[in-house]
Amino acid sequence: MSTEEQPVSESAAGPVTHxxxxxxxxxTQTSALCNWCxxxxxxxxxxxxxxxxxxAADATERARIAAIIQEEGRYGVLxxxxxxxxxxxGAPQVEPLNPNEL
Known part of the structure; x- marks a missing residue:
């Protein structure tokens, strides 16, 4: 085995970087495919x-979009x-009052 060849079991050797x-x-470590080939x-x-x-990135993006939608629903786009x-x-931390609960 030459020094340039990758080991067969990279998961035992550590994280895949190449x-x-x-x-x-x-x-990137998030892609299922090689970025080059x-x-x-x-x-x-x-x-x-x-x-x-x-x-995790998708959940963060969904939370950000949900906060924008909540803020637009409360204040409008303008x-x-x-x-x-x-x-x-950011969106306000308080929930709007629900007239049905009063």
Missing amino acids: CPTCNRKLL GAKISDPNYQERAAQTRL GRLKRRAKGVT
């Missing part, structure tokens, strides 16, 4: 970590844009 096909460094990374541990990272121009960031 593509097993083209031996280039992976740009497009080959699938066959390490199951890498695939699991990448899926968890993608799910109201949200005016609040952004004034420097008020």
